[in-house]
Amino acid sequence: MAVRSTITTLFQEVAREQQRQLAPLTDDLKLLQCGLDSLSFALIVARLEDALGYDPFDTAESFPVTFGDFVKLYEARASA
Protein backbone atom coordinates (compact mmCIF):
# COMPACT_ATOMS: atom_id res chain seq x y z
CA MET A 1 0.00 0.00 0.00
CA ALA A 2 2.90 2.34 0.81
CA VAL A 3 4.30 1.83 -2.69
CA ARG A 4 0.95 2.56 -4.36
CA SER A 5 0.51 5.65 -2.21
CA THR A 6 3.98 6.95 -3.07
CA ILE A 7 3.34 6.36 -6.78
CA THR A 8 -0.05 8.08 -6.67
CA THR A 9 1.38 11.09 -4.85
CA LEU A 10 4.19 11.43 -7.38
CA PHE A 11 1.83 11.18 -10.38
CA GLN A 12 -0.21 14.02 -8.88
CA GLU A 13 2.86 16.07 -7.96
CA VAL A 14 4.45 15.81 -11.39
CA ALA A 15 1.14 16.50 -13.17
CA ARG A 16 0.79 19.67 -11.11
CA GLU A 17 4.35 20.79 -11.85
CA GLN A 18 4.08 20.03 -15.57
CA GLN A 19 0.66 21.73 -15.67
CA ARG A 20 -1.05 18.66 -17.02
CA GLN A 21 -4.58 17.43 -16.38
CA LEU A 22 -4.31 14.03 -14.70
CA ALA A 23 -7.11 11.50 -15.23
CA PRO A 24 -8.43 9.62 -12.16
CA LEU A 25 -5.81 6.96 -11.37
CA THR A 26 -7.69 3.67 -11.70
CA ASP A 27 -5.88 0.40 -12.29
CA ASP A 28 -7.22 0.00 -15.82
CA LEU A 29 -6.25 3.53 -16.87
CA LYS A 30 -3.87 3.37 -19.84
CA LEU A 31 -0.68 5.23 -18.98
CA LEU A 32 -0.61 7.10 -22.26
CA GLN A 33 -4.15 8.29 -21.62
CA CYS A 34 -3.56 9.57 -18.10
CA GLY A 35 -2.57 13.04 -19.31
CA LEU A 36 1.20 12.84 -18.78
CA ASP A 37 3.95 12.89 -21.41
CA SER A 38 7.21 10.91 -21.60
CA LEU A 39 9.17 13.55 -19.72
CA SER A 40 6.63 13.42 -16.88
CA PHE A 41 7.01 9.63 -16.67
CA ALA A 42 10.79 10.05 -16.68
CA LEU A 43 10.54 12.44 -13.72
CA ILE A 44 8.20 10.09 -11.85
CA VAL A 45 10.52 7.12 -12.34
CA ALA A 46 13.57 9.18 -11.27
CA ARG A 47 11.82 10.35 -8.11
CA LEU A 48 10.51 6.88 -7.35
CA GLU A 49 14.07 5.60 -7.48
CA ASP A 50 15.03 8.31 -4.95
CA ALA A 51 12.04 7.53 -2.74
CA LEU A 52 12.02 3.72 -2.92
CA GLY A 53 15.67 3.02 -3.63
CA TYR A 54 15.15 0.88 -6.74
CA ASP A 55 14.33 1.05 -10.44
CA PRO A 56 12.30 -2.02 -11.47
CA PHE A 57 12.63 -1.17 -15.17
CA ASP A 58 16.19 -2.50 -15.21
CA THR A 59 14.90 -6.05 -14.87
CA ALA A 60 11.39 -5.66 -16.30
CA GLU A 61 10.48 -8.06 -19.09
CA SER A 62 7.82 -5.81 -20.55
CA PHE A 63 6.71 -2.21 -20.31
CA PRO A 64 3.63 -1.39 -18.20
CA VAL A 65 0.60 -0.33 -20.22
CA THR A 66 -1.90 0.56 -17.47
CA PHE A 67 -1.54 2.35 -14.15
CA GLY A 68 -2.23 -0.99 -12.46
CA ASP A 69 0.67 -2.58 -14.40
CA PHE A 70 2.92 0.27 -13.29
CA VAL A 71 2.04 -0.17 -9.61
CA LYS A 72 2.44 -3.96 -9.85
CA LEU A 73 5.91 -3.52 -11.38
CA TYR A 74 7.05 -1.54 -8.35
CA GLU A 75 5.18 -3.68 -5.78
CA ALA A 76 6.64 -6.88 -7.21
CA ARG A 77 10.16 -5.53 -6.84
CA ALA A 78 9.41 -4.32 -3.29
CA SER A 79 8.33 -7.80 -2.23
CA ALA A 80 11.12 -9.61 -4.11
Add this chain to the structure above:
Amino acid sequence: MTLWDSVAGTAALRGGALLGPARAVALASLAQASCLGDRLHALRGRTVIVAIRDQLTAAIALLELDGVAKRMVVCTPDLAPEHLPHVVRSAQADTWLGDSSSGAPPAGVGLDFALEADPLPQRCSIERRACCETEWVLLTSGTTGAPKLVAHTLRSLTSAFAGRPQEAGPVPVWSTFYDIRRYGGVQIYLRALHAGSLVLSSAGEATTDFLARAAVAGVTHISGTPSHWRKALMSGAAERFSPRYVRLSGEIADQGILDALQSAFPHAVVAHAYASTEAGVGFEVRDGRAGFPAILAGKSESGIEIDVSRGTLRIKSPGNAAAYLGAGAPSLRDPEGFVDLGDRLELRDGRYYFVGRSGGIINVGGLKVHPEEVEAVINSHPLVRMSLVRSRRNPITGAVVTADVVLADAAVAAAAQERTADERVRQEILAACRATLAAHKVPAAIRFVSSLEMSASGKLVRPNESPGAIHNDTRKRVGPRESGGEAQEEPSNA
Protein backbone atom coordinates in the same frame (compact mmCIF):
# COMPACT_ATOMS: atom_id res chain seq x y z
CA MET B 1 21.00 12.72 -60.37
CA THR B 2 18.39 14.72 -58.48
CA LEU B 3 16.00 13.27 -55.93
CA TRP B 4 13.15 13.50 -58.41
CA ASP B 5 15.21 11.66 -61.05
CA SER B 6 15.77 8.77 -58.66
CA VAL B 7 12.13 8.72 -57.52
CA ALA B 8 10.36 9.11 -60.85
CA GLY B 9 11.31 5.79 -62.40
CA THR B 10 10.61 3.74 -59.27
CA ALA B 11 7.34 5.55 -58.61
CA ALA B 12 6.09 4.91 -62.14
CA LEU B 13 6.96 1.21 -61.89
CA ARG B 14 6.22 0.32 -58.28
CA GLY B 15 3.92 3.05 -57.04
CA GLY B 16 4.57 4.67 -53.73
CA ALA B 17 2.99 7.53 -51.83
CA LEU B 18 3.47 10.04 -49.05
CA LEU B 19 0.75 9.54 -46.46
CA GLY B 20 -0.04 12.22 -43.88
CA PRO B 21 -2.67 11.98 -41.13
CA ALA B 22 -5.38 13.44 -43.36
CA ARG B 23 -4.03 13.44 -46.91
CA ALA B 24 -1.98 11.26 -49.24
CA VAL B 25 -0.05 12.04 -52.42
CA ALA B 26 0.97 9.42 -54.98
CA LEU B 27 4.61 9.95 -55.92
CA ALA B 28 3.94 9.26 -59.60
CA SER B 29 1.40 12.12 -59.67
CA LEU B 30 4.23 14.61 -59.07
CA ALA B 31 5.31 14.15 -62.69
CA GLN B 32 2.41 16.40 -63.57
CA ALA B 33 1.67 18.23 -60.35
CA SER B 34 3.50 20.57 -58.01
CA CYS B 35 3.16 22.46 -54.73
CA LEU B 36 5.21 25.24 -56.29
CA GLY B 37 4.08 25.38 -59.93
CA ASP B 38 5.71 28.22 -61.88
CA ARG B 39 7.26 29.50 -58.63
CA LEU B 40 9.76 26.65 -58.84
CA HIS B 41 11.61 28.50 -61.62
CA ALA B 42 11.95 31.56 -59.41
CA LEU B 43 13.76 29.42 -56.82
CA ARG B 44 16.41 28.30 -59.28
CA GLY B 45 19.91 28.85 -57.89
CA ARG B 46 18.63 30.44 -54.68
CA THR B 47 19.42 29.71 -51.04
CA VAL B 48 16.03 28.88 -49.57
CA ILE B 49 14.85 28.79 -45.97
CA VAL B 50 12.29 25.98 -46.09
CA ALA B 51 9.97 27.11 -43.31
CA ILE B 52 6.90 25.12 -44.38
CA ARG B 53 5.10 23.92 -41.26
CA ASP B 54 3.01 21.11 -42.74
CA GLN B 55 5.14 17.98 -42.93
CA LEU B 56 3.50 16.52 -46.05
CA THR B 57 3.86 19.81 -47.95
CA ALA B 58 7.49 20.07 -46.78
CA ALA B 59 8.17 16.51 -47.97
CA ILE B 60 6.95 17.41 -51.46
CA ALA B 61 8.77 20.76 -51.53
CA LEU B 62 12.12 19.16 -50.64
CA LEU B 63 11.61 16.67 -53.46
CA GLU B 64 10.87 19.52 -55.87
CA LEU B 65 13.70 21.80 -54.73
CA ASP B 66 16.53 19.28 -54.97
CA GLY B 67 18.50 20.13 -58.10
CA VAL B 68 16.77 23.50 -58.37
CA ALA B 69 17.79 25.47 -55.28
CA LYS B 70 21.47 26.12 -54.70
CA ARG B 71 21.03 25.47 -51.01
CA MET B 72 17.96 24.61 -48.94
CA VAL B 73 17.86 25.07 -45.20
CA VAL B 74 15.49 22.48 -43.76
CA CYS B 75 13.96 24.20 -40.73
CA THR B 76 12.72 22.01 -37.91
CA PRO B 77 9.17 22.85 -36.84
CA ASP B 78 10.37 23.89 -33.38
CA LEU B 79 12.97 26.40 -34.61
CA ALA B 80 12.62 29.37 -32.26
CA PRO B 81 11.95 32.68 -34.07
CA GLU B 82 14.82 34.36 -32.21
CA HIS B 83 17.27 31.94 -33.89
CA LEU B 84 16.05 32.67 -37.40
CA PRO B 85 18.38 35.66 -38.03
CA HIS B 86 21.38 33.44 -37.09
CA VAL B 87 20.17 30.72 -39.46
CA VAL B 88 19.59 33.18 -42.33
CA ARG B 89 22.96 34.84 -41.80
CA SER B 90 24.92 31.59 -41.45
CA ALA B 91 23.35 30.08 -44.56
CA GLN B 92 23.54 33.38 -46.50
CA ALA B 93 19.92 32.75 -47.38
CA ASP B 94 18.06 34.99 -49.79
CA THR B 95 14.65 33.32 -50.01
CA TRP B 96 11.84 32.20 -47.72
CA LEU B 97 9.57 29.33 -48.63
CA GLY B 98 6.64 28.99 -46.26
CA ASP B 99 3.07 27.79 -46.28
CA SER B 100 -0.22 29.16 -44.98
CA SER B 101 0.74 28.12 -41.41
CA SER B 102 4.22 29.62 -41.35
CA GLY B 103 3.19 32.96 -42.85
CA ALA B 104 5.70 35.46 -44.19
CA PRO B 105 9.28 35.79 -42.91
CA PRO B 106 9.58 37.96 -39.80
CA ALA B 107 10.63 41.54 -40.50
CA GLY B 108 14.29 42.30 -40.04
CA VAL B 109 15.74 38.89 -40.95
CA GLY B 110 16.82 40.12 -44.36
CA LEU B 111 14.62 37.95 -46.55
CA ASP B 112 12.73 40.11 -48.95
CA PHE B 113 11.92 37.37 -51.43
CA ALA B 114 9.24 35.07 -50.09
CA LEU B 115 7.02 32.42 -51.63
CA GLU B 116 4.25 30.22 -50.30
CA ALA B 117 3.82 26.57 -51.22
CA ASP B 118 0.39 25.13 -51.93
CA PRO B 119 -0.67 22.60 -49.28
CA LEU B 120 -1.29 19.93 -51.93
CA PRO B 121 0.22 19.53 -55.40
CA GLN B 122 -1.75 21.27 -58.13
CA ARG B 123 -1.93 19.70 -61.55
CA CYS B 124 0.27 21.61 -63.96
CA SER B 125 2.74 21.20 -66.74
CA ILE B 126 6.12 21.20 -65.07
CA GLU B 127 9.60 20.75 -66.36
CA ARG B 128 11.87 19.35 -63.65
CA ARG B 129 15.25 20.44 -64.95
CA ALA B 130 18.26 20.37 -62.64
CA CYS B 131 20.63 23.30 -62.55
CA CYS B 132 22.93 22.35 -59.67
CA GLU B 133 23.71 19.90 -56.91
CA THR B 134 21.62 21.26 -54.07
CA GLU B 135 23.14 21.56 -50.64
CA TRP B 136 20.83 20.21 -47.92
CA VAL B 137 21.35 22.11 -44.68
CA LEU B 138 20.07 20.44 -41.55
CA LEU B 139 19.82 22.03 -38.12
CA THR B 140 21.13 20.48 -34.96
CA SER B 141 21.25 21.90 -31.46
CA GLY B 142 24.26 23.97 -30.45
CA THR B 143 25.92 24.77 -27.13
CA THR B 144 24.33 28.18 -26.75
CA GLY B 145 20.84 27.11 -27.78
CA ALA B 146 21.23 28.52 -31.28
CA PRO B 147 21.18 25.71 -33.86
CA LYS B 148 24.24 24.61 -35.80
CA LEU B 149 23.86 24.41 -39.56
CA VAL B 150 25.15 21.15 -41.02
CA ALA B 151 25.67 21.03 -44.79
CA HIS B 152 25.00 17.77 -46.64
CA THR B 153 24.36 16.80 -50.22
CA LEU B 154 21.86 14.25 -51.48
CA ARG B 155 24.83 11.96 -52.08
CA SER B 156 26.00 12.13 -48.47
CA LEU B 157 22.46 11.73 -47.12
CA THR B 158 21.78 8.65 -49.24
CA SER B 159 25.23 7.05 -49.10
CA ALA B 160 24.08 4.37 -46.64
CA PHE B 161 21.60 2.85 -49.10
CA ALA B 162 21.89 4.41 -52.59
CA GLY B 163 22.92 1.99 -55.30
CA ARG B 164 22.18 -1.09 -53.23
CA PRO B 165 19.80 -3.70 -54.59
CA GLN B 166 16.23 -3.28 -53.46
CA GLU B 167 14.74 -5.80 -51.06
CA ALA B 168 12.92 -8.68 -52.67
CA GLY B 169 9.26 -9.09 -51.90
CA PRO B 170 6.49 -6.55 -51.43
CA VAL B 171 7.30 -2.86 -51.74
CA PRO B 172 8.21 -1.59 -48.27
CA VAL B 173 5.99 0.88 -46.47
CA TRP B 174 8.17 3.03 -44.26
CA SER B 175 7.27 5.10 -41.26
CA THR B 176 9.06 6.99 -38.56
CA PHE B 177 8.27 8.62 -35.27
CA TYR B 178 10.70 11.38 -36.29
CA ASP B 179 9.72 14.53 -38.06
CA ILE B 180 11.34 14.23 -41.52
CA ARG B 181 13.15 17.54 -41.00
CA ARG B 182 15.47 15.98 -38.42
CA TYR B 183 18.39 13.82 -39.54
CA GLY B 184 16.76 10.57 -38.38
CA GLY B 185 13.59 11.50 -40.25
CA VAL B 186 15.40 12.65 -43.41
CA GLN B 187 17.03 9.22 -43.58
CA ILE B 188 13.69 7.42 -43.56
CA TYR B 189 12.09 9.96 -45.94
CA LEU B 190 14.84 9.38 -48.50
CA ARG B 191 14.82 5.60 -48.10
CA ALA B 192 11.07 5.55 -48.61
CA LEU B 193 11.27 7.73 -51.72
CA HIS B 194 13.86 5.40 -53.23
CA ALA B 195 11.65 2.37 -52.75
CA GLY B 196 8.16 2.43 -51.38
CA SER B 197 5.81 4.65 -49.43
CA LEU B 198 6.12 6.75 -46.30
CA VAL B 199 3.59 7.17 -43.51
CA LEU B 200 4.36 10.50 -41.84
CA SER B 201 3.92 11.03 -38.13
CA SER B 202 2.19 14.11 -36.80
CA ALA B 203 3.29 16.19 -33.83
CA GLY B 204 -0.16 16.46 -32.31
CA GLU B 205 -1.14 12.84 -32.82
CA ALA B 206 -1.37 10.37 -29.93
CA THR B 207 1.05 7.43 -30.14
CA THR B 208 -1.89 4.99 -30.15
CA ASP B 209 -3.51 6.78 -33.10
CA PHE B 210 -0.25 6.98 -35.05
CA LEU B 211 0.45 3.27 -34.60
CA ALA B 212 -3.14 2.41 -35.55
CA ARG B 213 -2.71 4.46 -38.74
CA ALA B 214 0.63 2.78 -39.42
CA ALA B 215 -1.03 -0.64 -39.02
CA VAL B 216 -3.85 0.24 -41.42
CA ALA B 217 -1.33 1.54 -43.98
CA GLY B 218 0.57 -1.76 -43.77
CA VAL B 219 3.82 -0.29 -42.46
CA THR B 220 6.64 -2.79 -42.84
CA HIS B 221 9.67 -0.67 -41.83
CA ILE B 222 9.57 1.79 -38.95
CA SER B 223 12.12 3.84 -37.03
CA GLY B 224 12.33 5.93 -33.88
CA THR B 225 14.47 6.68 -30.88
CA PRO B 226 14.55 4.21 -27.97
CA SER B 227 12.35 6.75 -26.14
CA HIS B 228 9.81 6.71 -28.97
CA TRP B 229 9.77 2.93 -28.78
CA ARG B 230 9.39 2.82 -24.99
CA LYS B 231 6.39 5.08 -25.35
CA ALA B 232 5.00 2.88 -28.13
CA LEU B 233 5.34 -0.22 -25.95
CA MET B 234 3.65 1.57 -23.05
CA SER B 235 0.74 2.48 -25.34
CA GLY B 236 -0.23 -1.16 -25.78
CA ALA B 237 -0.85 -0.40 -29.48
CA ALA B 238 2.45 -1.77 -30.77
CA GLU B 239 1.19 -5.33 -30.62
CA ARG B 240 -1.49 -4.60 -33.20
CA PHE B 241 0.85 -4.37 -36.14
CA SER B 242 3.64 -6.49 -37.42
CA PRO B 243 6.55 -4.68 -39.08
CA ARG B 244 9.36 -6.60 -40.76
CA TYR B 245 12.01 -4.10 -39.69
CA VAL B 246 12.23 -2.02 -36.51
CA ARG B 247 15.02 0.53 -36.30
CA LEU B 248 16.34 2.51 -33.34
CA SER B 249 18.57 5.57 -33.68
CA GLY B 250 19.17 8.97 -32.14
CA GLU B 251 19.93 7.58 -28.70
CA ILE B 252 21.93 4.62 -27.50
CA ALA B 253 19.80 1.48 -27.43
CA ASP B 254 20.15 -0.52 -24.22
CA GLN B 255 19.58 -4.25 -23.93
CA GLY B 256 16.22 -3.73 -22.20
CA ILE B 257 14.59 -1.92 -25.09
CA LEU B 258 16.12 -4.28 -27.67
CA ASP B 259 14.74 -7.32 -25.81
CA ALA B 260 11.34 -5.69 -25.31
CA LEU B 261 11.05 -4.86 -29.03
CA GLN B 262 12.15 -8.31 -30.14
CA SER B 263 9.54 -9.79 -27.80
CA ALA B 264 6.81 -7.43 -29.09
CA PHE B 265 7.79 -8.00 -32.76
CA PRO B 266 9.09 -11.59 -32.88
CA HIS B 267 9.11 -11.66 -36.70
CA ALA B 268 10.93 -8.36 -37.17
CA VAL B 269 14.58 -7.53 -37.59
CA VAL B 270 15.34 -5.17 -34.71
CA ALA B 271 18.30 -2.99 -35.64
CA HIS B 272 20.00 -0.07 -33.94
CA ALA B 273 21.98 2.48 -35.90
CA TYR B 274 24.97 4.57 -34.94
CA ALA B 275 24.52 7.92 -36.66
CA SER B 276 24.52 11.65 -36.14
CA THR B 277 23.60 14.70 -38.19
CA GLU B 278 27.28 15.48 -38.70
CA ALA B 279 28.71 11.96 -39.12
CA GLY B 280 25.83 10.51 -41.12
CA VAL B 281 24.92 6.86 -40.74
CA GLY B 282 27.96 4.94 -39.58
CA PHE B 283 26.63 1.43 -39.28
CA GLU B 284 23.72 -0.65 -38.13
CA VAL B 285 23.74 -3.50 -35.61
CA ARG B 286 21.30 -6.36 -36.23
CA ASP B 287 22.35 -9.06 -33.77
CA GLY B 288 19.88 -8.02 -31.08
CA ARG B 289 22.56 -7.00 -28.63
CA ALA B 290 23.46 -3.59 -27.21
CA GLY B 291 26.78 -2.15 -28.33
CA PHE B 292 28.60 -3.35 -31.42
CA PRO B 293 31.15 -6.06 -32.26
CA ALA B 294 34.78 -4.92 -32.05
CA ILE B 295 35.44 -6.35 -35.50
CA LEU B 296 33.43 -3.48 -37.01
CA ALA B 297 36.27 -1.10 -36.15
CA GLY B 298 38.47 -0.38 -39.14
CA LYS B 299 37.75 0.29 -42.78
CA SER B 300 34.92 -1.52 -44.53
CA GLU B 301 34.52 -2.35 -48.20
CA SER B 302 31.86 0.34 -48.48
CA GLY B 303 34.42 3.01 -47.63
CA ILE B 304 33.29 3.63 -44.06
CA GLU B 305 36.12 3.87 -41.56
CA ILE B 306 35.29 3.39 -37.88
CA ASP B 307 37.87 4.41 -35.32
CA VAL B 308 37.76 3.78 -31.57
CA SER B 309 41.42 4.36 -30.73
CA ARG B 310 40.73 7.57 -28.82
CA GLY B 311 37.98 6.12 -26.66
CA THR B 312 35.14 7.68 -28.63
CA LEU B 313 33.38 6.56 -31.79
CA ARG B 314 34.78 8.38 -34.82
CA ILE B 315 33.54 7.86 -38.36
CA LYS B 316 34.99 8.78 -41.74
CA SER B 317 32.55 8.00 -44.51
CA PRO B 318 30.83 9.26 -47.67
CA GLY B 319 27.89 9.95 -45.34
CA ASN B 320 29.80 12.61 -43.39
CA ALA B 321 28.44 16.13 -43.72
CA ALA B 322 30.61 18.60 -45.64
CA ALA B 323 30.85 21.39 -43.06
CA TYR B 324 29.18 23.60 -40.49
CA LEU B 325 27.98 26.83 -42.06
CA GLY B 326 28.45 30.33 -40.70
CA ALA B 327 31.21 32.75 -39.82
CA GLY B 328 33.52 31.31 -37.22
CA ALA B 329 31.87 27.88 -37.38
CA PRO B 330 34.14 25.15 -36.03
CA SER B 331 35.59 22.45 -38.21
CA LEU B 332 33.30 19.46 -38.49
CA ARG B 333 36.15 16.97 -38.87
CA ASP B 334 39.18 16.43 -36.71
CA PRO B 335 42.69 16.72 -38.18
CA GLU B 336 42.58 13.07 -39.22
CA GLY B 337 39.41 13.63 -41.20
CA PHE B 338 37.06 11.83 -38.81
CA VAL B 339 33.75 13.07 -37.41
CA ASP B 340 33.53 12.28 -33.70
CA LEU B 341 30.07 11.16 -32.59
CA GLY B 342 31.02 11.97 -28.99
CA ASP B 343 29.95 8.53 -27.79
CA ARG B 344 32.46 7.20 -25.27
CA LEU B 345 33.09 3.49 -25.56
CA GLU B 346 34.29 0.65 -23.39
CA LEU B 347 35.53 -2.70 -24.74
CA ARG B 348 34.15 -5.77 -22.96
CA ASP B 349 34.40 -9.32 -24.29
CA GLY B 350 35.00 -8.33 -27.89
CA ARG B 351 32.23 -5.76 -27.97
CA TYR B 352 32.13 -1.98 -27.59
CA TYR B 353 29.54 -0.52 -25.24
CA PHE B 354 28.45 3.07 -24.84
CA VAL B 355 29.47 4.55 -21.47
CA GLY B 356 28.55 8.23 -21.81
CA ARG B 357 29.00 11.31 -23.93
CA SER B 358 32.14 13.34 -24.30
CA GLY B 359 31.66 17.01 -23.52
CA GLY B 360 28.85 16.05 -21.16
CA ILE B 361 26.10 16.38 -23.79
CA ILE B 362 22.93 14.82 -22.41
CA ASN B 363 20.39 13.07 -24.60
CA VAL B 364 16.88 13.30 -23.12
CA GLY B 365 14.53 11.25 -25.24
CA GLY B 366 16.46 12.07 -28.41
CA LEU B 367 16.76 15.77 -27.60
CA LYS B 368 20.25 17.05 -26.92
CA VAL B 369 20.99 19.14 -23.85
CA HIS B 370 24.23 21.08 -23.65
CA PRO B 371 25.06 21.36 -19.95
CA GLU B 372 26.55 24.83 -20.44
CA GLU B 373 23.20 26.21 -21.54
CA VAL B 374 21.47 25.01 -18.36
CA GLU B 375 24.40 26.05 -16.18
CA ALA B 376 24.22 29.60 -17.58
CA VAL B 377 20.62 29.89 -16.38
CA ILE B 378 21.38 28.39 -12.96
CA ASN B 379 24.45 30.59 -12.53
CA SER B 380 22.40 33.70 -13.22
CA HIS B 381 20.77 33.28 -9.79
CA PRO B 382 22.47 35.81 -7.49
CA LEU B 383 23.02 33.25 -4.74
CA VAL B 384 24.66 30.64 -6.99
CA ARG B 385 28.42 30.59 -7.28
CA MET B 386 28.73 27.81 -9.84
CA SER B 387 27.00 24.70 -11.09
CA LEU B 388 27.60 21.46 -12.94
CA VAL B 389 24.83 19.91 -15.03
CA ARG B 390 25.06 16.22 -15.75
CA SER B 391 23.16 13.19 -16.95
CA ARG B 392 21.26 10.66 -14.88
CA ARG B 393 20.21 7.38 -16.46
CA ASN B 394 16.47 6.98 -16.93
CA PRO B 395 14.48 4.02 -18.27
CA ILE B 396 11.86 6.20 -19.99
CA THR B 397 13.86 8.90 -21.77
CA GLY B 398 17.32 7.32 -21.58
CA ALA B 399 18.53 10.18 -19.39
CA VAL B 400 17.32 13.17 -17.42
CA VAL B 401 19.19 16.32 -16.43
CA THR B 402 20.43 16.88 -12.88
CA ALA B 403 22.45 19.74 -11.42
CA ASP B 404 25.08 20.07 -8.69
CA VAL B 405 25.04 23.62 -7.38
CA VAL B 406 27.59 25.47 -5.24
CA LEU B 407 25.94 28.34 -3.41
CA ALA B 408 27.56 31.71 -2.85
CA ASP B 409 28.78 32.54 0.64
CA ALA B 410 25.70 34.67 1.37
CA ALA B 411 23.39 31.77 0.65
CA VAL B 412 25.46 29.38 2.74
CA ALA B 413 25.26 31.78 5.66
CA ALA B 414 21.51 32.16 5.19
CA ALA B 415 21.08 28.39 5.06
CA ALA B 416 22.90 28.06 8.37
CA GLN B 417 20.40 30.45 9.97
CA GLU B 418 17.25 29.47 8.11
CA ARG B 419 16.47 25.83 7.41
CA THR B 420 14.30 26.53 4.41
CA ALA B 421 16.76 28.85 2.66
CA ASP B 422 18.17 26.08 0.45
CA GLU B 423 14.71 25.00 -0.58
CA ARG B 424 13.74 28.56 -1.46
CA VAL B 425 16.83 28.94 -3.67
CA ARG B 426 16.09 25.57 -5.26
CA GLN B 427 12.59 26.68 -6.19
CA GLU B 428 13.87 30.00 -7.55
CA ILE B 429 16.47 28.21 -9.70
CA LEU B 430 13.82 25.87 -11.05
CA ALA B 431 11.47 28.75 -11.77
CA ALA B 432 14.24 30.50 -13.74
CA CYS B 433 14.95 27.29 -15.68
CA ARG B 434 11.29 26.74 -16.49
CA ALA B 435 10.93 30.33 -17.66
CA THR B 436 13.96 30.14 -19.96
CA LEU B 437 14.53 26.56 -21.05
CA ALA B 438 12.60 23.84 -22.84
CA ALA B 439 11.01 21.37 -20.41
CA HIS B 440 13.52 18.56 -21.13
CA LYS B 441 16.39 20.88 -20.13
CA VAL B 442 14.98 21.72 -16.68
CA PRO B 443 16.85 19.70 -14.03
CA ALA B 444 14.92 16.76 -12.61
CA ALA B 445 16.96 17.10 -9.42
CA ILE B 446 19.14 19.81 -7.90
CA ARG B 447 21.79 18.87 -5.38
CA PHE B 448 23.60 21.45 -3.30
CA VAL B 449 27.28 20.57 -2.97
CA SER B 450 30.15 22.25 -1.17
CA SER B 451 32.51 22.25 -4.15
CA LEU B 452 33.00 21.15 -7.75
CA GLU B 453 36.08 19.61 -9.24
CA MET B 454 38.19 21.90 -11.44
CA SER B 455 41.08 21.12 -13.80
CA ALA B 456 44.39 22.95 -13.61
CA SER B 457 43.26 25.09 -16.53
CA GLY B 458 40.34 26.27 -14.44
CA LYS B 459 37.61 24.34 -16.23
CA LEU B 460 34.91 22.29 -14.59
CA VAL B 461 35.71 18.59 -14.68
CA ARG B 462 32.71 16.95 -16.27
CA PRO B 463 31.89 13.42 -15.18
CA ASN B 464 31.85 12.12 -18.74
CA GLU B 465 35.24 13.46 -19.68
CA SER B 466 37.85 10.96 -20.62
CA PRO B 467 39.99 10.07 -17.61
CA GLY B 468 42.97 10.17 -19.94
CA ALA B 469 42.32 13.76 -20.90
CA ILE B 470 42.63 15.21 -17.42
CA HIS B 471 44.94 13.70 -14.87
CA ASN B 472 43.97 13.47 -11.25
CA ASP B 473 47.02 15.32 -10.04
CA THR B 474 46.06 18.43 -12.00
CA ARG B 475 42.59 18.66 -10.50
CA LYS B 476 41.55 20.83 -7.62
CA ARG B 477 38.27 21.52 -5.91
CA VAL B 478 36.82 25.01 -5.83
CA GLY B 479 33.97 26.18 -3.66
CA PRO B 480 33.06 28.26 -0.68
CA ARG B 481 33.01 25.20 1.59
CA GLU B 482 36.24 23.47 0.77
CA SER B 483 35.63 20.73 3.27
CA GLY B 484 32.73 19.16 5.08
CA GLY B 485 29.07 19.40 4.16
CA GLU B 486 27.53 16.20 2.88
CA ALA B 487 25.84 16.63 -0.45
CA GLN B 488 22.10 16.35 -0.20
CA GLU B 489 19.91 15.42 -3.09
CA GLU B 490 16.24 16.06 -3.29
CA PRO B 491 13.94 15.73 -6.23
CA SER B 492 13.13 19.03 -7.85
CA ASN B 493 9.84 20.32 -9.08
CA ALA B 494 10.97 20.14 -12.69
